[in-house]
Amino acid sequence: MLIVQVIVNWLLLGSLYAAVALGFSLVWGIMNIVNLAHGAFILVGAYTAYWAFTQLHIDPFLGLPLTMLLLFCLGWVVQYVAINRVIRAPFLMTFLLTFGLDLLIADVVQLLFTSDRRSINTAYSGFGLTLGALHIPFDRLLAALIAVLLTAALSLFLQRTRTGNAILATGMDRDAARLMGIRIDRIYALTFGLGAALAGAAGAMLVELYPFDPSQGGVFTLRAFVIVVLGGLGTPWGALAGGLVFGLAETVVPLLPGIGPGYDDAIAFALMVLVLIIRPRGILGKAFYA
Amino acid sequence: MTRLFSYLHLPRRYLAHTGHDSSFQSRSSAVRSPLPTALLSLLLALFCSPGLLACGGTASSSNTLLFGAPLSLTGSTATEGHLTLEGYQLWVKEVNAHGGIKVGNTTYQVALKYYDDGSSPTRSAQLTQQLITADKVNFLLGPYGTSATLQDEAIAERYKIPMVEANGAAKAIFSRGFHYIFGVLSPASEYAKVMLEAALSLPNPPKTVAIISANDSFSEEVATAARDFARSQGIEVVYYQTYPSGATDLTGVLTALKTSAHGGVPDMLLGSGHESEAVTTMKECKQLNINAKLYAFTVGPATPDFITSLGPDANYVLGSSQWTPQEHYQGIDFFGTPANYERIYKQTFGHEPSYQSAESTAAGLAFQYAIQNAGSIDPQKVRDALARLNIMTFYGVIRFDATGANTFKPMATIQIQNGQVATVYPKEVANAQLLYPTPPFSQR
Numbered sequence: 001m002l003i004v005q006v007i008v009n010w011l012l013l014g015s016l017y018a019a020v021a022l023g024f025s026l027v028w029g030i031m032n033i034v035n036l037a038h039g040a041f042i043l044v045g046a047y048t049a050y051w052a053f054t055q056l057h058i059d060p061f062l063g064l065p066l067t068m069l070l071l072f073c074l075g076w077v078v079q080y081v082a083i084n085r086v087i088r089a090p091f092l093m094t095f096l097l098t099f100g101l102d103l104l105i106a107d108v109v110q111l112l113f114t115s116d117r118r119s120i121n122t123a124y125s126g127f128g129l130t131l132g133a134l135h136i137p138f139d140r141l142l143a144a145l146i147a148v149l150l151t152a153a154l155s156l157f158l159q160r161t162r163t164g165n166a167i168l169a170t171g172m173d174r175d176a177a178r179l180m181g182i183r184i185d186r187i188y189a190l191t192f193g194l195g196a197a198l199a200g201a202a203g204a205m206l207v208e209l210y211p212f213d214p215s216q217g218g219v220f221t222l223r224a225f226v227i228v229v230l231g232g233l234g235t236p237w238g239a240l241a242g243g244l245v246f247g248l249a250e251t252v253v254p255l256l257p258g259i260g261p262g263y264d265d266a267i268a269f270a271l272m273v274l275v276l277i278i279r280p281r282g283i284l285g286k287a288f289y290a
Numbered sequence: 291m292t293r294l295f296s297y298l299h300l301p302r303r304y305l306a307h308t309g310h311d312s313s314f315q316s317r318s319s320a321v322r323s324p325l326p327t328a329l330l331s332l333l334l335a336l337f338c339s340p341g342l343l344a345c346g347g348t349a350s351s352s353n354t355l356l357f358g359a360p361l362s363l364t365g366s367t368a369t370e371g372h373l374t375l376e377g378y379q380l381w382v383k384e385v386n387a388h389g390g391i392k393v394g395n396t397t398y399q400v401a402l403k404y405y406d407d408g409s410s411p412t413r414s415a416q417l418t419q420q421l422i423t424a425d426k427v428n429f430l431l432g433p434y435g436t437s438a439t440l441q442d443e444a445i446a447e448r449y450k451i452p453m454v455e456a457n458g459a460a461k462a463i464f465s466r467g468f469h470y471i472f473g474v475l476s477p478a479s480e481y482a483k484v485m486l487e488a489a490l491s492l493p494n495p496p497k498t499v500a501i502i503s504a505n506d507s508f509s510e511e512v513a514t515a516a517r518d519f520a521r522s523q524g525i526e527v528v529y530y531q532t533y534p535s536g537a538t539d540l541t542g543v544l545t546a547l548k549t550s551a552h553g554g555v556p557d558m559l560l561g562s563g564h565e566s567e568a569v570t571t572m573k574e575c576k577q578l579n580i581n582a583k584l585y586a587f588t589v590g591p592a593t594p595d596f597i598t599s600l601g602p603d604a605n606y607v608l609g610s611s612q613w614t615p616q617e618h619y620q621g622i623d624f625f626g627t628p629a630n631y632e633r634i635y636k637q638t639f640g641h642e643p644s645y646q647s648a649e650s651t652a653a654g655l656a657f658q659y660a661i662q663n664a665g666s667i668d669p670q671k672v673r674d675a676l677a678r679l680n681i682m683t684f685y686g687v688i689r690f691d692a693t694g695a696n697t698f699k700p701m702a703t704i705q706i707q708n709g710q711v712a713t714v715y716p717k718e719v720a721n722a723q724l725l726y727p728t729p730p731f732s733q734r
Contacts, residue, residue, distance in 0.1 A: 002549060009541045107364070115368030117566060119573065119599035126576035126603075126731045133549070137577035209577070210538055211569035211599050215365045215409065219538065254533075254542045261533040261543055262505045 004134050006252055012140045014247030018240040019147035019205060020220055021227035022154060023198030025242075029233040030171035030191045032091075033083065036098040038224050039217030040105035041196045045071055045203025046212045047113055053120050060120055060208045061142055067204045068197040075196025079189040087188065102217060110214040119211040143205040147243075150201060154194075154236040167191055171234070226272050232285015241283045245271060355391065355398045355667060357382075357657070358421030359431040360442065365409025366536060369565065369595060370646050371434045374457055376639050377650025378402055378431055383638065385654065388624050391661050398667070400654075403427055407438065415441035422449045428667060429453070431653055432473075434646070436460040436508040443471040452673040456653035457646060460508040464693035472676050472694045474652045474685070478508055480701045481588040481610045482516030482560060488608065488703040488715035489558060489584060490523055492726050496557030496584055500529035500547045502540070502571070504563035509535065512588050513562040520560075528556050535563070540570055541578065548580050558584040565590040569599050576603055576731045583727035584608065592645050597709055604706045606728040608714075611704045612645040613652075613685050616713040616721040621683035623655050631684045642711075652685035659688075 024038045048067045052058040058066070078101065086093045128137040158164040170177040170187045178184050202220075206212065223246065231242025249268040254261035275282060359378060362371030382402045385391065390399045403425050407414035414433045421427045422445065430446050432439055432455020439458030446453040447468045455463075455471065459478045463471065482501075489495050499520050503513030510532060517527050529550035533543050548555055559582040561571050568590030575585070584606075590596050591609025615632035625631040631651070635643040656679060661667060664675035680689040686699040703715035705724060712722035 002545070005545050005548075006542075009545055013539060013541065110364065110368070115364065115372065116595040117369065117569060117599045118595075119569060121601040121603065125573075126579070128577070128579065130579065135579045137579075140577060210573065211566055213366075213368070213566065215368060216538070219536075250539060251542045251545075255546055260531065261537070264537075264542075265534060 010247050010251040012144045013251055014244035015144035015147040017246050018243030019202040021224040021239040023195035024224035025228045025239045027195040033094045037101040038199055039221035040102045041199035042203040042220045043109050043217040045200030046207035049204035049207050050118050060204045067200045071200030072193040072197040076189045076193035079192035084185050106214050106217050117211045117213045120208045151236045151240050229272050230275050232282020235284055238284040354401050356401050356427045357429050357431050358427030359404045360407040360414040360417035360433045361404050362409040362434045363406040367409045367434050373644050373646040374434045374650045377647035381651045381654030411437040411441040414438040418442040418445040439463050446470045451669050454653040454656045456649040460511050462507055464695040472690050474688055474696050475612050475649045476699050476701045477695050478511045479515040481512045483519050484610050484701040485586040485608050485703050498526045498528045498551040498556040499558040500556040501560045503532045504535040505532040506535040509562045544574050555582055561587040565593050572600055581730040607706050609704045611702045613648040614702050614713045617719040619686055623683045625684035628684050648685050655683050656688050
């Protein structure tokens with residue numbers, strides 16, 4: 001029964017990690033920007049949900065659309081005001097800019113909420129389905145389902161709508177897309193906004209499951225980075241695949257005899273190197289901008 | 291994230307965009323990755339400079355003693371860093387209000403100079419060097435945490451500036467043969483022992499214990515000491531596991547733990563790590579429906595946001611504490627008693643003191659009495675006076691063994707009861723009964 005529990009833990013955590021990486025993958029895949037402020041957006045999402053829960057008594061899952069909307073606006077503005085200016089500049093400039101944004105946002109969050117650890121405790125936290133020795137917590141299950149739902153929704157949006165197609169077209173060939181009448185700056189702002197909204201959703205779900213403090217943004221940027229490299233760029237399902245592989249390193253591998261949990265980071269990065277050697281595009285990846 | 295950057299070795303020419311001049315660069319010349327650090331420093335300067343000015347101690351005039359400290363005001367141990375700072379600040383405020391430190395015929399006012407090390411031990415060491423060489427501090431107060439203390443004490447030793455630290459308890463700090471490091475807090479081996487002793491004092495004590503520990507040197511030292519002590523007292527250690535320090539998810543460890551006691555949940559869960567991991571453990575125990583009879587964490591329950599972030603789930607949890615306001619000490623210092631310290635602290639900062647604050651204040655007191663006893667501000671003489679120090683304070687006895695550790699002060703066990711911290715062990719200082727067993731999460 002332990003095995004079944006571990007597999008359930010793995011699927012729940014892996015899906016949640018997909019949500020962490022989804023926005024990062026979108027922005028990197030379409031715009032070729034490694035958004036180092038991704039973790040900061042997750043942070044803003046987490047603190048928005050925390051604030052809405054403690055001040056307005058809005059459940060973090062029910063408040064998810066609100067959090068995403070707010071983060072979408074933030075992402076749109078950041079892209080339109082700041083990132084669009086350096087989009088043609090060398091790769092390092094966007095790196096620098098997003099790194100600066102990360103510091104700025106994290107410090108503003110710390111200024112507003114202090115560095116104290118925050119966490120949301122809902123009335124239903126701790127409840128779950130119990131089948132014999134197997135226990136599935138409701139809040140984790142809900143978070144995992146939402147993560148899969150967001151992945152599917154993003155995939156459908158990109159494949160089936162005109163706007164989504166325009167985003168993909170911009171990712172494939174920026175200049176050709178412009179010649180077809182696509183407003184590149186708007187598409188970029190939209191993409192970045194979506195990326196931020198997805199990060200916000202991840203943050204809102206994370207703050208219900210884990211304690212949160214303003215120093216944690218960087219941790220999640222790094223994780224999103226590894227997950228995206230593992231899963232591959234260009235498709236939302238890549239983030240899910242990467243999330244599941246990364247979750248494997250954290251939940252299943254440590255329980256194997258002879259390997260303690262102390263090695264899970266090492267294993268995650270070893271997996272990343274392995275994937276890069278065997279399949280440089282990632283498990284499901286197909287880079288557009290190359 | 292900064293580590294990610296240091297591998298990239300970003301070229302210096304991009305500095306033009308950040309508006310730095312070369313003089314700024316030269317200050318951080320020892321840094322391996324100039325750009326992110328420079329950027330970081332710029333931002334830190336922007337955010338922290340009001341704080342630096344507010345502490346008011348930049349000038350080392352003839353009648354001012356300048357104390358330096360690198361502190362983790364941002365980053366993973368920012369909460370604890372701020373509590374440490376408040377402890378130092380309270381000492382500075384009170385010592386000046388009480389007329390300063392008398393050395394012979396001269397009276398010295400005290401000032402504090404601190405920097406934010408961003409919870410990075412390497413940065414902490416650089417700042418210690420800067421405090422000694424550029425700011426010319428007279429004495430050093432410790433940073434937050436064992437890792438930073440291990441780095442900083444080596445710098446203090448090199449420059450022969452005494453450092454009294456209040457927030458690094460690992461044996462490693464005092465086993466390097468250094469002569470300029472003194473720690474006012476009880477050593478790591480005591481952290482878990484006092485909670486196991488509290489559990490053993492129960493009429494029907496727990497029979498099995500699971501020990502989980504972060505894999506940093508302090509936490510592992512505490513965990514191994516706990517394992518040995520539990521075994522020596524006849525408590526069966528059914529599960530012992532380390533996890534990466536700073537882990538955000540512990541479901542893997544906790545799932546294995548759930549069936550470790552002959553197929554069931556162990557009577558007692560003992561966590562040795564940091565506050566964030568203690569909160570994560572409690573949250574995930576609830577999610578995974580793990581109901582132990584007793585939860586105990588070496589670090590975490592004593593800090594105020596353990597209760598605020600867990601709400602009612604924080605109840606019944608045991609913690610070990612270097613100091614609690616309920617203890618009975620009659621000190622020779624201006625605070626006198628723990629209760630009085632709590633009152634003054636609350637007046638000054640508007641919230642309850644944690645043990646981190648109290649021990650940090652105690653570090654200041656150690657210096658104060660050592661300097662008075664030495665009758666000099668010469669670093670060597672003050673060091674010798676520290677080595678001979680034996681005083682009773684509001685914080686308990688401050689006295690150092692040959693290695694510089696304070697092995698003479700007992701610790702206390704606390705329990706969260708109805709959202710409040712209660713002292714439950716040792717019985718002489720307790721203000722509440724130990725509540726046992728912990729009801730299952732579903733019945734709270």
